[in-house]
Amino acid sequence: MDYKKIEGGGITSPKGFLAGATYCGFKSKNPEKPDLAVIYSEKEATCAAVFTTNIFCAAPVILDREILKKGKARAVVINSGIANAATGQKGIDNAKAVEKKAEELLGLGEDQVFVSSTGVIGQQLPVEKALKGLEKIVPTLSREQGTDAAYAIMTTDTVKKESAMEVEFSGGKVTIGAMAKGSGMIHPNMATMLVYITTDAKIEQAELQKYLSASVDDTFNMLSVDGDTSTNDSLFLIANGASGVEIKTKEDKEKFAKLIKEICLDITLRIARDGEGATHMIVSHANNLPTDKDARLVAKSIVCSSLVKTAIYGKDANWGRIMAAAGYSGAKFDVSKADCFLESKAGKIAVMEGGFGTDFDEDKAKEILSEEEIYITVDLHDGDACATAYGCDLTYDYVKINGDYRS
Numbered sequence: 001m002d003y004k005k006i007e008g009g010g011i012t013s014p015k016g017f018l019a020g021a022t023y024c025g026f027k028s029k030n031p032e033k034p035d036l037a038v039i040y041s042e043k044e045a046t047c048a049a050v051f052t053t054n055i056f057c058a059a060p061v062i063l064d065r066e067i068l069k070k071g072k073a074r075a076v077v078i079n080s081g082i083a084n085a086a087t088g089q090k091g092i093d094n095a096k097a098v099e100k101k102a103e104e105l106l107g108l109g110e111d112q113v114f115v116s117s118t119g120v121i122g123q124q125l126p127v128e129k130a131l132k133g134l135e136k137i138v139p140t141l142s143r144e145q146g147t148d149a150a151y152a153i154m155t156t157d158t159v160k161k162e163s164a165m166e167v168e169f170s171g172g173k174v175t176i177g178a179m180a181k182g183s184g185m186i187h188p189n190m191a192t193m194l195v196y197i198t199t200d201a202k203i204e205q206a207e208l209q210k211y212l213s214a215s216v217d218d219t220f221n222m223l224s225v226d227g228d229t230s231t232n233d234s235l236f237l238i239a240n241g242a243s244g245v246e247i248k249t250k251e252d253k254e255k256f257a258k259l260i261k262e263i264c265l266d267i268t269l270r271i272a273r274d275g276e277g278a279t280h281m282i283v284s285h286a287n288n289l290p291t292d293k294d295a296r297l298v299a300k301s302i303v304c305s306s307l308v309k310t311a312i313y314g315k316d317a318n319w320g321r322i323m324a325a326a327g328y329s330g331a332k333f334d335v336s337k338a339d340c341f342l343e344s345k346a347g348k349i350a351v352m353e354g355g356f357g358t359d360f361d362e363d364k365a366k367e368i369l370s371e372e373e374i375y376i377t378v379d380l381h382d383g384d385a386c387a388t389a390y391g392c393d394l395t396y397d398y399v400k401i402n403g404d405y406r407s
Contacts, residue, residue, distance in 0.1 A: 001167070001258045006175070009164025012146030013177035014200035016042045016242030019145045020137040021152035024129040027081030027119060034152035036133040039196055040075045040106060040141050045240035047073045048209035049114075050216050052233035058085035059092045060115040061234060063099065067111045071205035076114040076196060076236060077102050077134065078153050080181070083232050084117040084125045094127040101131045105138040116194050118181060118232050119155055150179040153194055157181055161270040167259050169252045171245040174201040178263050182271040195220070195235040195267055201256065202241030211257040212237045219264040222296070222389040223272060224304045272390040273372075277397025280312050280369075284389045285377040286326070294331035295387035301329035302376055303391030312374055313393035317342055317365035319351035326378055337381040344371035 012019050021034035028035060049068050051061050067073060077098055084091045095115045102113040117125065150160040164177040180195040197212075216235065237260070247256045273281045286298035302308055305325035311318040319340050327335070340352035346368045350358050368374075 001255060001262065003259065003262065004166045006164035006166060006177075008147075009177055010146040010150055010162035011039055011177045011179040011196055011198055012143040013164035014175040014198045014240075014242065016200055016240045017146075017177070017198045018042065018141040018143055019149040020141040021145060021148040022133050022136045024079070024126075024133040026079055026126065026129065034148060035080045036130060036137065037078045037149035037152035038075060038102065038134070038137050038141065039078075039149060039198065039238075041198070041238055041240040043240040043242050044072065045074055045238045046071060046203065046205040046208055047114075047239070048205065048212040048237045050213060050235045054233070056086065058083055058117060058232040059087055059095045060084055060117050061232060062092055063095045064114045064116070064234065067114055070111050072112070073114055073238065074108050074112045075102055075106055076116060076238075077130075078116040078118070078149075078194060078196075079125065079130060080153050080155050081119040082117060082123050082125050083119045083121045085121045085232060087122070087124050090124060094125045097127050098125075098130050098134070101134050102138070105134055114236060116232070116234055118153065118194050146177070146179070153179070153181040155181065157274055159270075159274055161267060161274070163263055163266045163270070165259065165263060167255065169201075169245050169247065169255060170249055171252075172243060174199060174243050174245050174247075174256070174259075176201075176259055176263050178267055180267045180271065182274075194232065197235070197237040197260070197263060199237070199239045200241065200243035201239050201245055201247050202243070203239050203247040203256065207247070207253065208237060208239055211260045214257065215261040215264045218388075219261065219268040222300060222387070223268050224300065224389070224391045268390055272392050275392030275398075277395040277400070278392035279372070279395055280393040281373045282309070282312055282391045282393065283373070283375045284391070285375065285386070286388075287377060287379040287386045288383055289331060289333055289380050289385045290383035292385045292387065294333060294383070295385040296389075297329040297331040298326045298333075298378060298380075299387040299389035301325045302378065303389045306394055308376075309391070309394035312369060313395050315366045315369040317349075317351055317360070317362065317369060319357060322376060322378065323352065333380040333382045339379040339381070341377040341379075342368050343375040343377065344368045344373060346371050
């Protein structure tokens with residue numbers, strides 16, 4: 001699919017979307033770091049979403065699942081610093097108060113605003129701070145503040161995660177934009193942390209949800225930083241039709257589905273690169289297995305393995321850890337045919353062929369593993385199903401970051 005990446009683009013790149021951010025003091029004492037953000041569509045919009053499968057889910061997730069049932073929403077309010085999870089009925093009431101205040105200030109009807117939170121679990125959201133923050137943000141909403149919103153939702157992230165693309169359809173040009181936060185507590189079985197996607201395409205809600213859910217399976221659901229599924233994971237897709245381009249032909253629908261998957265993959269890779277304390281991104285390819293399920297199990301087992309992660313951090317071509325992870329994944333395959341390769345910008349090397357280790361050059365392997373992006377390929381020669389998973393290495397800094405997360 002031909003698409004154009006928008007340099008410096010993000011959540012407000014599509015027509016009809018505004019954003020804003022401000023500092024409320026939820027956790028950080030740095031007033032230069034905003035911690036409350038708003039995304040707003042100037043036009044009525046259809047929406048789709050996917051949420052965490054963690055049954056110990058946050059109050060905003062409980063609220064948003066109900067709002068999603070109507071299939072339409074115009075805005076999202078996001079705070080960082082406090083997750084509003086494990087906060088009982090009071091937490092739900094606080095999330096509802098934020099929703100109602102935003103609807104009032106934006107002149108919207110009931111159930112038109114999603115609410116998201118990220119940060120420390122078990123603390124009540126200082127709702128008065130949030131309401132005052134909304135009073136400051138709403139009058140200043142603009143297209144220029146998209147990147148400010150992306151900054152506001154960061155917690156342990158080291159970089160803002162933004163992306164935008166343009167594609168020509170039969171009726172004209174459509175733009176899609178995204179922003180996300182995610183660095184640790186990432187092992188979703190839906191989406192990853194907090195992700196927001198906007199588009200100025202016009203499309204039916206059922207189609208929007210179908211394409212989003214399908215895209216998640218091969219992107220966010222194949223991502224793992226540390227094996228922990230968040231209580232707050234939420235992914236939203238809002239389409240306001242401001243471009244005037246309706247997605248209705250078969251060809252346009254296929255292209256639009258690919259576009260959603262493309263931006264989901266872009267954000268997935270950005271999160272994998274920015275895993276807490278990470279020094280390497282890891283991409284795991286599991287090739288030629290009996291079934292799609294087997295391929296997904298192997299690919300994800302490799303990126304989830306703490307021993308594989310630490311080996312990559314140490315630049316150690318310990319292929320035994322890779323194959324051990326493939327072996328305990330639950331997939332069924334013939335081990336006697338297995339090949340394993342390590343690859344980066346520095347080259348590619350076979351460390352296992354035909355079920356046995358090769359006499360590879362350790363110095364060359366270390367050179368390959370010294371690059372930031374590492375590709376592991378396991379070829380089982382036992383079918384034609386393939387899958388790819390995404391992750392990062394595990395470092396001393398991950399322990400440091402999470403050892404004092406609440407302080």
